[in-house]
Amino acid sequence: MSNPNAESAQTPIRHPESGRRYSLEELEALAGEGDPWALGKLDEWELHFANEYSISHKDRCPDPGCDQYGEPVTLCYSENGELLDVDHGGWGHPPAIEQAKAS
Secondary structure (H helix, E strand, O other): OOOHHHHHHHOOOOOOOOOOOOOHHHHHHHHHOOOHHHHHHHHHHHHHHHHHOOOOOOEEOOOOOOOOOOOEEEEEEOOOOOEEEEEOOOOEEOOOHHHHHHO
16 A cells, blocks of 8 residues: 555655745755756755844953953844843853843
């Protein structure tokens, strides 16, 4: 007895299917096959999220115990405004205990 879902999962996805929304995995599979439309969509996706998550380094490291105290960083906060992380770019650290409580 064959499983129709298994057969459809193995069938390669082809573009274009008008009005269909593709998952990131589907776009990656199509791009891996060299589909120029999928390659362009992956580039758009990466640019969107690269811009959304780009580091600004507009804040200063508030941790006096850090070797780079006062240097430009990005402060990462939780939804309720609690300081979660001090991002120095290539590395980061949690806030000092008193700073986490103050935020």
